[in-house]
Amino acid sequence: MTSKTLNVSILRRELLASFVVFLVALPLSLGIAVASGAPIAAGLIAAVVGGVVAGLIGGSPLQVSGPAAGLTVLVAELVQTYGWRATCTITMLGGLLQILLGASRVARAALAVSPAVVQGMLAGVGVVIVLAQVHVVLGGTPQQSAVANLRELPGQVAHPHTHPALVGGLTVLVLLCWSRLPKEGVLRLVPGPLPAVALGTAVAWLLGWQVPRVHLPDSLLDGWRTPVLPHGSLTGIIGAVISVALVAAVASLLCSVAVDRLRPAGFPAADLDRDLLGQGAANAVSGLLGGLPIASVIVRSTANVDAGGRTRLSPVLHGVWVLVLALACGPLIGQVPLSALAALLVVLGLRLTDLAQVRDLRHHREAPAYFGTLAGVVLLGLGEGVLLGIGIAAVLALRRLTRLSVRTERLVPAPGDGPVPPRRHVVVEGTFTFLGVPRVTRALQEIPAGSSVDLDLNVDFMDHAAFDAVHRWRLAHERQGGRVDIDEVHEAWYERAVTGDMSQPRKTPPPARWWAPWGNRRRRPETELDAPEMSPADVMLNGVREYHGNTARLVRPIMAELAMEQKPQHLFITCVDSRVVPNIITASGPGDLFINRNVGALVPRYGSRTPDDSVSATVEYATSVLDIRTITICGHSNCGAMAALLAAGTEVEHLEGLSRWLRHGNHSLARFLAEEPSGDEPPLTRLCKINVMQQLDNLLTYPWLRERVEAGEIELVGLYLDLKSATVEVLDPGSGTFALVPDEAPRQARTLT
Known part of the structure; x- marks a missing residue:
């Protein structure tokens, strides 16, 4: 044209x-x-x-x-x-x-x-x-x-x-x-x-x-x-x-x-x-x-x-x-x-x-x-109505900004603990200013003298009046023989006020509560003393109820955008181990990761004698349909699949399906046996890291994938999660070693063309 x-x-x-x-x-x-x-x-x-x-x-x-x-x-x-x-x-x-x-x-x-x-x-x-x-x-x-x-x-x-x-x-x-x-x-x-x-x-x-x-x-x-x-x-x-x-x-x-x-x-x-x-x-x-x-x-x-x-x-x-x-x-x-x-x-x-x-x-x-604006414009005039509406909006915003909730529970000792002093669990959530002091003070004063108190301060701000009220109550309660354990979930407002460090805190988003396991969050209030123990299914459904009550409204706009189409950036292959949560260790949300989980984070080699298409089908769909450009293999410490390989499969030989699947890890075991150990790293830890490197090599046995990797269209990444320290290490392909992911991303050199 x-x-x-x-x-x-x-x-x-x-x-x-x-x-x-x-x-x-x-x-x-x-x-x-x-x-x-x-x-x-x-x-x-x-x-x-x-x-x-x-x-x-x-x-x-x-x-x-x-x-x-x-x-x-x-x-x-x-x-x-x-x-x-x-x-x-x-x-x-x-x-x-x-x-x-x-x-x-x-x-x-x-x-x-x-x-x-x-x-x-x-x-x-x-x-x-x-x-x-x-x-x-x-x-x-x-x-x-x-x-x-x-x-x-x-x-x-x-x-x-x-x-x-x-x-x-x-x-x-x-x-x-x-x-x-x-x-x-x-x-x-x-x-x-x-x-x-x-x-x-x-x-x-x-x-x-x-x-x-x-x-x-x-x-x-x-x-x-x-x-x-x-x-x-x-x-x-x-x-x-x-x-x-x-x-x-x-x-x-x-x-x-x-x-x-x-x-x-x-x-x-x-x-x-x-x-x-x-x-x-x-x-x-x-x-x-x-x-x-x-x-x-x-x-x-x-x-x-x-x-x-x-x-x-x-x-x-x-x-x-x-x-x-x-x-x-x-x-x-x-x-x-x-x-x-x-x-x-x-x-x-x-x-x-x-x-x-x-x-x-x-x-x-x-x-x-x-x-309010509508009525003001009709009854008073345009300017007066707009000012009235702005005033109402400001009051609503102030009310939201100073919203505070206080919950008090009586904790039930576990069977066999013997006689222990009464315990109370108090949760204060929201913005804690002088406006909320009466409500919090009323709840704290109802706690019996001499009891142990777990006080959770999940607040995004605490002014001096709020700190003074909590601190004075704590000193008085401890003088009467009680014990107070204060846990600040959001920011250390109370701790900084006690130590005198009132510098402006670094703004970080408040941590979500869903990362804690069910068992850590379950507390039995006094009203549930005679209630029967919940079944695992009931515990899960309680989690769904908590999601509906606290999280669904927050993610609904995101999920509405993703409802008809997904555009993930990464294919993430990892173990089915319940302690490995990809979205937590990568700080990702809905729509970010296309995840494949299997026992041991294994990738069957191309043309394997033990056929299994589940992983290859995931890789094909991710790269050919979703156009994903990064594939990550993530292993972890104390992996049960790797422990079974070290034991020559004797611990799981009665599980036929699992035994067949673990044959895809034999190349990792052979590589482990062929390499000389360096340092005092435990054998299981070394095998878990070698397995990550071997599964990356297994991906390259697929000819069509190897061509795209060599052409620079797809990047392969190896990660290792240490469960005890909750830290993530990344594989350096040049040296074949793992190192902690640095706190700051390296500066990339920029070239102008």
């Missing part, structure tokens, strides 16, 4: 995408202008400037900017308070503030606002839009506030104006039906708002209905006047400028994040700081020309991506189409009924109040912030 053909193809695609976005933007721009109480031309000016200016300067070629429904309530309040021309000045100043924020590279700070607050704000705006525009659909006039609109709504519904209501109802019907058309159909290439408004306009014109219509000046700049300074308190004006700048910025940045999720593979991510510069420039120009505030709009941006837009040409051209239509088709736009635009906004407002989002928020316990 020539560059000329490629350019023509790109141009054709961008032209189509820009026209699709234009069809979406035109009716929405008109409707948002009407709902904001601004001149109709203001919506068209904002659409033109948002397309051209933000499209050229913004941080993502996929985004389309223009007047946004989320700013409707804020703009309407400004128009009522300061007038339209002063609102244009506020918009221009808000744009300049956005430029300063973008130049300061603080764009990502806006993402610190909780999504629950943002979604609640949009839902509140949607409710306000619906309550106001329903009056217009029914032929009436919206009131000054959402509460007043709600109060007057029953009377408006009881006495509607027939023709505007019919036009509005027809518009809603077309929108609903259009969304149910097959996605592959030709009609779906045209966005639903355009045919809905067009049909409502055509019906009203053909039937000669007297309905309120759009009033558009002969020219976009007809009657244009320079923006004026708003009159009022300086504090209020500054607050208005900051509100426009921040609300539009947050809306745009969240749109950028959402569009990034839709971008094609290999397409660069959005530059948020540059995007904020583009939005600021567009708002400054729009305010100067008499347009509405501008923000990135997810509806138009999604339409652009779906239509194939990939360059800045599409957003810019969409603005050009709006300008051409506004200049050439003013009389046609003047025939659009206001009730059709109002019906369009009612549907848009209902979509903003999507309650399906509440399900995820409830899962994360952030629904109060959502509903």
Whole structure:
């Protein structure tokens, strides 16, 4: 394909995408202008400037900017308070503030606002839009506030104006039906708002209905006047400028994040700081020309991506189409009924109040912030509602950060231990601050004097008040003959406070509790004294219950991503020994290791007389299907299979299947006997390490695998786990010896080509 053909193809695609976005933007721009109480031309000016200016300067070629429904309530309040021309000045100043924020590279700070607050704000705006525009659909006039609109709504519904209501109802019907058309159909290439408004306009014109219509000046700049300074308190004006700048910025940045999720593979991510510069420039120009505030709009941006837009040409051209239509088709736009635009906004407002989002928020316990913001926007106003939501989100975050749980158990002595003093086990988990001192102190004071106490402090932070309370109780309890054993599971907050070492601890992730064997975690509380001993199956099911209660919710997002496809990085062949847990010694998680476990970590040689395809099948699938590039053989100390080989198989000769399988280890035994021992290493340890080296050699007996290893496509690694020290050694292929894995990875030399 020539560059000329490629350019023509790109141009054709961008032209189509820009026209699709234009069809979406035109009716929405008109409707948002009407709902904001601004001149109709203001919506068209904002659409033109948002397309051209933000499209050229913004941080993502996929985004389309223009007047946004989320700013409707804020703009309407400004128009009522300061007038339209002063609102244009506020918009221009808000744009300049956005430029300063973008130049300061603080764009990502806006993402610190909780999504629950943002979604609640949009839902509140949607409710306000619906309550106001329903009056217009029914032929009436919206009131000054959402509460007043709600109060007057029953009377408006009881006495509607027939023709505007019919036009509005027809518009809603077309929108609903259009969304149910097959996605592959030709009609779906045209966005639903355009045919809905067009049909409502055509019906009203053909039937000669007297309905309120759009009033558009002969020219976009007809009657244009320079923006004026708003009159009022300086504090209020500054607050208005900051509100426009921040609300539009947050809306745009969240749109950028959402569009990034839709971008094609290999397409660069959005530059948020540059995007904020583009939005600021567009708002400054729009305010100067008499347009509405501008923000990135997810509806138009999604339409652009779906239509194939990939360059800045599409957003810019969409603005050009709006300008051409506004200049050439003013009389046609003047025939659009206001009730059709109002019906369009009612549907848009209902979509903003999507309650399906509440399900995820409830899962994360952030629904109060959502509903608080929604109620605040509806009852108090946009700025007040957002501040209320941020306050609720902050309280919820503080509550989560200071959450603390305290459990106390009475431990039962094992049979045959004789008379022993009573023991208590106390577990404190969470963030231990002065807020949790009363609860912990109450639990500790209930412990009888003279008893032995195991106190587990599984806390991620402990302030001085918490330390002081625990330390004073410990000293008092030990003076009365008791014994206190403090175990800090997370970080040594208590120990450092006792020793006076209050340096900042190194941040490490908290260790999981599942690494401890069942037997180490099983304690019988006093309430279970008479309970029968659990069977092994019950112990396992208890472990499943613990997983469901503590771990499943943490790994669920990861497992959901892996549910349909696995992409492991390593094939890990090791022994079935229960003491070897690959995910612990490699600090790996779900989806990282493709594991094959067998007795002795053996790999049958190619063409072996004792056939067994289980290991070779695993290797074939891992390398040919999963495209794994690393194969690891991991042995361990005190391996029972190696001990059986040293004993010539006499200990397991009564186990026919195991005896046949251990024949695959004869090459390891022969190598062990042929090599002279060095040092005082025990024979079993030496055989366990030799077995790792031999199984790596066995892998190379497969011709197809040897070719890929020699070509550098697959790397073979040998590991040895010393059970007693819980350390892992790695094989040095050059010297044939094992050494501890170093604490820090060696620096790799970099070459530039």
